[in-house]
Amino acid sequence: MGRLVLAPIDYSILLTYTVFVLGIGWLLKEKTKTSEDFFHSGHGVPAWIAGLAFLSANLGAQEVMGMAASGAKYGIMTSHFYWAGAVPAMLFVGVFMMPFYYGSKARSVPEYLRLRFDEKTRGLNAISFAAMTVFSSGVSLYALGLLLSALLGWGFDVSILTAASIVLVYVFFGGLTSAIYNEVLQFFLIVAGFLPLVFAGLRDVGGWGGLVERLNGVAVKQGFAAGTYTQLWQNTANPAANPMGIEWFGLAMGLGFVLSFGYWCTDFLVVQRAMAAESMDAARRTPLIAAVPKMIFPALVIVPGLIAIALTLGGNTSGFKLPAKPDGTLNYDMTIPMMLAHYFPPGLLGLGLTALLASFMSGMAGNVTAFNTVFTYDIYGAYIRPNAPETHYLKVGRLTTVAGIVASILAAYAALRFNNIMDLLQLVFAFVNAPLFATFLLGMFWKRATGHGAFSGLLLGTIAAAAHHGVTLPAHSVAGLKGGWLGMVTTYPSEMAQNFWTAIWAFSVCFVATFVISLATAPHPDESLRGLVYSLTDKPRSDGRGLRPELVAICILVAVTALNIIFW
Amino acid sequence: MALDLRIVIGRLLLAIGLQLVVYGFLHDGRAASMDIAWGSGITLVGAIFHLLPRLVKTA
Numbered sequence: 001m002g003r004l005v006l007a008p009i010d011y012s013i014l015l016t017y018t019v020f021v022l023g024i025g026w027l028l029k030e031k032t033k034t035s036e037d038f039f040h041s042g043h044g045v046p047a048w049i050a051g052l053a054f055l056s057a058n059l060g061a062q063e064v065m066g067m068a069a070s071g072a073k074y075g076i077m078t079s080h081f082y083w084a085g086a087v088p089a090m091l092f093v094g095v096f097m098m099p100f101y102y103g104s105k106a107r108s109v110p111e112y113l114r115l116r117f118d119e120k121t122r123g124l125n126a127i128s129f130a131a132m133t134v135f136s137s138g139v140s141l142y143a144l145g146l147l148l149s150a151l152l153g154w155g156f157d158v159s160i161l162t163a164a165s166i167v168l169v170y171v172f173f174g175g176l177t178s179a180i181y182n183e184v185l186q187f188f189l190i191v192a193g194f195l196p197l198v199f200a201g202l203r204d205v206g207g208w209g210g211l212v213e214r215l216n217g218v219a220v221k222q223g224f225a226a227g228t229y230t231q232l233w234q235n236t237a238n239p240a241a242n243p244m245g246i247e248w249f250g251l252a253m254g255l256g257f258v259l260s261f262g263y264w265c266t267d268f269l270v271v272q273r274a275m276a277a278e279s280m281d282a283a284r285r286t287p288l289i290a291a292v293p294k295m296i297f298p299a300l301v302i303v304p305g306l307i308a309i310a311l312t313l314g315g316n317t318s319g320f321k322l323p324a325k326p327d328g329t330l331n332y333d334m335t336i337p338m339m340l341a342h343y344f345p346p347g348l349l350g351l352g353l354t355a356l357l358a359s360f361m362s363g364m365a366g367n368v369t370a371f372n373t374v375f376t377y378d379i380y381g382a383y384i385r386p387n388a389p390e391t392h393y394l395k396v397g398r399l400t401t402v403a404g405i406v407a408s409i410l411a412a413y414a415a416l417r418f419n420n421i422m423d424l425l426q427l428v429f430a431f432v433n434a435p436l437f438a439t440f441l442l443g444m445f446w447k448r449a450t451g452h453g454a455f456s457g458l459l460l461g462t463i464a465a466a467a468h469h470g471v472t473l474p475a476h477s478v479a480g481l482k483g484g485w486l487g488m489v490t491t492y493p494s495e496m497a498q499n500f501w502t503a504i505w506a507f508s509v510c511f512v513a514t515f516v517i518s519l520a521t522a523p524h525p526d527e528s529l530r531g532l533v534y535s536l537t538d539k540p541r542s543d544g545r546g547l548r549p550e551l552v553a554i555c556i557l558v559a560v561t562a563l564n565i566i567f568w
Numbered sequence: 569m570a571l572d573l574r575i576v577i578g579r580l581l582l583a584i585g586l587q588l589v590v591y592g593f594l595h596d597g598r599a600a601s602m603d604i605a606w607g608s609g610i611t612l613v614g615a616i617f618h619l620l621p622r623l624v625k626t627a
Contacts, residue, residue: 009591016583020576027571049573181573188577192584192613196606345599347588348606354584 003153004341010350017354018166020185021361025170025178035394038175039107039373040276045177047282049184051289054273056183058086058263059190060363061356062143064301068339069332071298071305072312072322074244074496075215075229076567078305079298080251083232085260087291087560091553093265093274094287099540100444101275102283104531108275109268110378116443116532118451119382124458126378128432129268130371134404135428137367138411144360145412151337151353160412163357167365168405172398176276176373179365183273186358187293193348193355194300200343201307204318211306214314221313229306232567245475245493246500254500258507259430262437269370280540284549291556295563308335318342364408372400427469427481427499434503435461435510442514447526447533453518461510468505474498578618585611 032038045053070078106112110129114122141160148159170178205211215229222228228235228242235241236248244251264270264287274286311320312330320342322330340352376397381388435458442449442457470486474495479485483498492498530536542548588607592600 009587012587013584016587017580020580020583024571024576031571181571181576184573185577185580188581192581192606192610196602200602345602347591347603351584351588351610 004151004337004349006152006350006353007346009347010353013347013350014354014357017185017189017358021166021170021182021358024181025173028174028178028181032173032175032177033394035376035390035397037177038394038397039369039376041175041177041180043276044278045180045273045276045282047277047285047289049180050273050277050282050286052187052293053180053183054090054270054286055290055294056187056190056362057270057273057366059183059186059359060140060366061147061359062140062363064190064194064356064359065147065333065336067298067301068305068308068335071302072309072330072332072335073305074242075219075306075309076298076302077232077242077244078302079232079563079567080255081260082294082298083560083563084252084256086264087295087556088256089260089264090287090291090294091556092261093271094284094291095549095553096534097265097440097444098274098284098287099280099537100532100534101271102277102280103537103540106275107377108374109266109271110374112532113439113443113454114378114382116529117439117449117454121439121451121455121458122378122382124455125436126374126382130374130379132428132432133269133367133371133374134407135411137364137371137404137408139415140360140363140367141408141412142415144357145416147337147356147360151341156416160409163361163364164405164409167361167368168402171365171368171372171405172401175397176272176369179362179369180273180276182358182365183362186355186362189351189355189358191300193352194304196348197339197343197352198300198303198307201304201311201339204316204320204343205307205310211303211310214310215306218309218313229309230567232564234568239493239497244496246497250497250500250504254504258434258437258503259500262433262503262507263429266436266440267433268374269366272370272373279543281543281545281549284540285546285552288549288552288556291560295556295560304339305332305335308339368401368404368408371404372397375400375404427502430499430503431462431465431469431506434465434506438507438510439514442511442518443533445534446518447529447535448518448523449514450518450521450523452521453514453516456517457510457514460513461506464509465502465506468502469498472498472501572621574617574620578614578616578620581610581614582618583614585609585614 036042067078101112104112104115106115110122110126113125141164144163145156145160148154149156170182202208202211205214212230216226219228220226224241224243225235233248236251239245239247274283277283277286308322312322322338323334325331340349344352376393380396381393438461439454439458443454469483471489472492473479473484473488474482474492479488526536585607588603589611592604592607
């Protein structure tokens with residue numbers, strides 16, 4: 001594809017955003033005096049800010065560009081990530097799990113595991129999470145460098161060093177507050193930058209009706225039933241009948257339950273935003289507030305993918321076409337950049353690019369803030385220097401921020417030499433997050449679960465995920481990173497189907513192993529579990545301001561069910 | 569919170585929206601009118617956010 005040429009107005013908008021981001025870090029420097037301020041925003045974040053940050057921490061550019069790419073590849077079934085996965089999981093964490101996270105006064109998810117189970121379970125989770133966040137932040141940086149060099153011709157080194165320096169400045173000075181502020185700004189930039197794109201694209205295809213008509217034609221051309229690209233569940237009885245290559249059970253259990261709940265309920269990167277809220281009620285409302293825009297987001301990030309594939313394969317007069325890869329297949333990852341280039345004039349183009357850059361940087365900052373908290377409290381404070389003065393941990397937190405950024409840059413350069421690192425990252429997430437959800441589910445809702453059970457369950461769940469990956473392979477793939485390295489037994493129609501079933505195996509083995517080993521080991525006394533387990537904890541009382549979280553959750557559940565039915 | 573985020577959001581949107589509007593007025597064609605239309609919307613939302621703390625206090 002040809003490179004974009006930016007006008008001075010585009011650079012001016014990019015510069016405006018950069019000045020705001022750095023300004024926020026600078027202004028917050030004076031207000032960030034304690035480790036409590038640096039790692040937890042002084043527990044003073046209002047629910048609406050924590051809610052938007054909770055949503056945006058997951059809205060990195062890889063997510064934004066990846067969802068549009070999946071929209072183009074799989075159609076509206078990509079919305080399952082939102083309407084069957086994220087939204088129900090957010091309601092669950094807000095209503096049922098947040099009282100334990102917030103009420104236990106744990107400073108991090110690994111620390112909750114120490115309080116509920118034991119030190120070894122915390123250590124295992126802290127180390128795997130810290131490694132994952134640095135890795136993830138590095139991959140984000142790598143993707144930013146690739147995008148900027150492909151789109152604008154900027155050098156890879158200059159791109160990643162500039163972005164990393166900006167993130168370093170604002171997280172170093174302002175800590176979590178700075179990251180949260182920038183995540184909220186990023187949310188508004190994404191809405192402002194992508195809404196015009198959806199309008200322009202829809203106008204091009206003749207509105208929603210025209211889009212559906214074109215997609216019906218595309219589906220028939222690909223050998224599917226006419227409505228396949230615009231229906232969520234209707235073609236899931238048989239994996240061969242939909243482009244995702246998955247049947248309803250794998251979808252509902254693998255994505256809807258295990259992977260989504262595993263991510264939204266246990267990943268400290270998002271949970272940290274809710275734990276920084278100003279009160280228990282605010283913490284419970286945080287995921288519920290996030291669930292409302294999350295429900296609507298497919299219109300902003302998936303519809304552009306639908307428009308792109310409808311125009312590319314359904315024919316158009318405006319000249320839009322997705323580029324092809326060297327092997328002749330469509331390059332879906334370029335959906336958003338290509339649409340920005342095609343529809344936006346100078347000015348709006350700068351805004352769209354700023355929104356993408358903001359996503360990259362806030363995604364990275366989210367990982368860095370989660371990393372510095374877990375490293376400082378759960379690794380340094382637990383094993384290297386416990387009981388140090390509070391100011392010492394603030395200093396360590398800032399130094400860890402620098403170390404995290406440097407490690408991310410190194411990971412980005414490592415990614416440059418290893419072209420399958422994105423696949424590896426997804427795999428590591430499936431291996432770590434899926435069994436962790438089983439551990440939390442049993443830990444929070446079954447008082448008989450023990451530390452030995454949790455630790456063994458986590459290890460066995462991860463081993464089960466690896467074993468499943470080793471004996472399965474997606475269709476048309478060769479044995480190696482994609483699976484089959486233990487000798488192939490089963491072939492899945494798609495990589496996504498393989499991922500969902502890997503997660504189901506990891507969860508199930510962890511659940512059963514934790515259950516059996518817990519029964520075989522000595523239980524924790526009830527007294528030590530108060531405030532940590534559902535049956536031994538007083539139900540949280542609402543502060544009386546606004547609607548009760550349970551009622552809000554029911555309303556959102558009704559709305560998301562309605563969306564599933566409308567697009568059935 | 570250390571800074572009123574509503575004002576920060578308001579000022580950022582105002583700064584971006586006004587740039588789009590001014591750029592649109594200085595140029596011709598459909599592209600310029602797109603900048604003016606969306607720039608005006610962004611400016612309006614920015615102004616609302618900027619004034620929100622005062623409006624809420626007054627109410």
